[in-house]
Amino acid sequence: MPSHRDLTFDNGFAALPDTFYSRVQATPVPDPYLVCHSPDALDLLGLDADAIRHPELIETLAGNRVLPGMDPVAALYAGHQFGHYVPQLGDGRAILLGEVRNAAGEGWEVQLKGAGRTPYSRGGDGRAVLRSSIREFLCSEAMHALGIPTTRALCIVGSDRPVYREDAETAALVTRLAPSFVRFGSFEVFYYRNQVEPIKHLADYVIARYYPELATLADPYPEFLRLVTLRTAELMAQWQAVGFSHGVMNTDNMSILGLTLDYGPFGFLDAFDPGYICNHSDTGGRYAFDQQPDVAAWNITKLAQALVPLMSVETASGAIGEYPQVFGKAYLERMAAKFGLPPGGDTSGLYPQGAAGRGCKDTKVSTTTLIMEALQLLAQNRVDYTLFLRRLCDFDSSTGASNTPLRDCFLDRAGFDAWASRYAAALRQLGSSDVARRQAMRAANPKYILRNHLAEIAIRRAADERDYSEVNRLHALLTRPFDEQPEYEAYAAEPPDWARKIEVSCSS
Ligand code: AMP
Numbered sequence: 001m002p003s004h005r006d007l008t009f010d011n012g013f014a015a016l017p018d019t020f021y022s023r024v025q026a027t028p029v030p031d032p033y034l035v036c037h038s039p040d041a042l043d044l045l046g047l048d049a050d051a052i053r054h055p056e057l058i059e060t061l062a063g064n065r066v067l068p069g070m071d072p073v074a075a076l077y078a079g080h081q082f083g084h085y086v087p088q089l090g091d092g093r094a095i096l097l098g099e100v101r102n103a104a105g106e107g108w109e110v111q112l113k114g115a116g117r118t119p120y121s122r123g124g125d126g127r128a129v130l131r132s133s134i135r136e137f138l139c140s141e142a143m144h145a146l147g148i149p150t151t152r153a154l155c156i157v158g159s160d161r162p163v164y165r166e167d168a169e170t171a172a173l174v175t176r177l178a179p180s181f182v183r184f185g186s187f188e189v190f191y192y193r194n195q196v197e198p199i200k201h202l203a204d205y206v207i208a209r210y211y212p213e214l215a216t217l218a219d220p221y222p223e224f225l226r227l228v229t230l231r232t233a234e235l236m237a238q239w240q241a242v243g244f245s246h247g248v249m250n251t252d253n254m255s256i257l258g259l260t261l262d263y264g265p266f267g268f269l270d271a272f273d274p275g276y277i278c279n280h281s282d283t284g285g286r287y288a289f290d291q292q293p294d295v296a297a298w299n300i301t302k303l304a305q306a307l308v309p310l311m312s313v314e315t316a317s318g319a320i321g322e323y324p325q326v327f328g329k330a331y332l333e334r335m336a337a338k339f340g341l342p343p344g345g346d347t348s349g350l351y352p353q354g355a356a357g358r359g360c361k362d363t364k365v366s367t368t369t370l371i372m373e374a375l376q377l378l379a380q381n382r383v384d385y386t387l388f389l390r391r392l393c394d395f396d397s398s399t400g401a402s403n404t405p406l407r408d409c410f411l412d413r414a415g416f417d418a419w420a421s422r423y424a425a426a427l428r429q430l431g432s433s434d435v436a437r438r439q440a441m442r443a444a445n446p447k448y449i450l451r452n453h454l455a456e457i458a459i460r461r462a463a464d465e466r467d468y469s470e471v472n473r474l475h476a477l478l479t480r481p482f483d484e485q486p487e488y489e490a491y492a493a494e495p496p497d498w499a500r501k502i503e504v505s506c507s508s
């Protein structure tokens, strides 16, 4: 198996003019050690577990040395944060080491998060703490295993160097991988500076590398904007269907490739609560769970605006115009699969899920209606979203079946019974076989998600006892989220009472 010495670097982003970044050096940390790694992510670089344990590679991923061929830079970007334009952000603590070209010809940018100060650090220390690094590591790899586009996490390297947040903690660096870390904000920065040339240059770079199918078009920019819009709509459908809340959907955290990017105070829904706010700094609920599809749409208008120097306003608004339909269709398809129902039907009114209690105009039993009614019941009864859907896989559609474990999720048993009889009738009408449907639904409804309390237990053990076994266990478990793993039944349960107090903020 190759070692880090065999990596081939092909640094596309660093080969752009330095308008787009600053050349930087990571700030070393003392005595780095490997906390955890992702075998799947290592594989993307053609490396294995032996390679990642090599002290030279650990030193590299701690920011203490660079390998031949690396060309470290910190990217410049701006962004709308909580609705307000911030003219200069940039990688304040992330450093792009270089882009590895793997044996399959794929380019993977290798980025250290928490590598020390850069010209874009503003008041920050350029560091990340172990706690937030574990969350990012676990969630990146869990999202990937769920089939949701995301940046990847190769490993975490820790150091006992103190990092001061609310309390003194220790430093860690996550090595992230992505084809590109370019964000909506990477374009916005030049729009607000009235610099058209870099907008065009960056768009050409992104199109040539990541949207090569557009490269031959005489005017590729509107289609580029359209494809980013479609990918973002698909991503939102996936987040909403799985119950993922990002927490900081600023335009600087929106990937030009439609990847989930920058894991901070994210959270998965436990009890179904459309208005769930996972970031306790988000007092206004701007990034509440049910706002995400609309926020993404708003963010896309900011990207469109930044690309207006390359096209007319009318063209730009046409290019993003399909968002609501594409999101609605993608979301309904995913939800239909989760409920074992055929997709199709009216998507209007399916979203926002804040429609709980608003009532449903549609009287005939349709997929949309059944899903909406179920979501309303889940919200009213504060039923665990993941647990409900997984139990629904075992639904018995025969007349008079009581479906006890599922029914037990609800306080309002009569409400559940009424819904269940409509659902059962619809399934019978469709000729849906319970056995075949169970199998299909289990592939659409994960048993295991990264619940906050699970991450918290792993973090406490890592931080307090230097015991990383729970991080590794959780990582392994979450790489097979759809499989029954009987020895880990407890990891599929609702959060315990103590976990309701966990608060996650931007401080990381
Ligand atoms: P975020 O919302 O966490 O993605 O970060 C927003 C901006 O703040 C980005 O430009 C980050 O690079 C920067 N940032 C966050 N934390 C730090 C830190 N500890 N030191 C320097 N910059 C930071």
Ligand code: MG
Pocket: 252, 253, 262
């Ligand atoms: Mg960010």
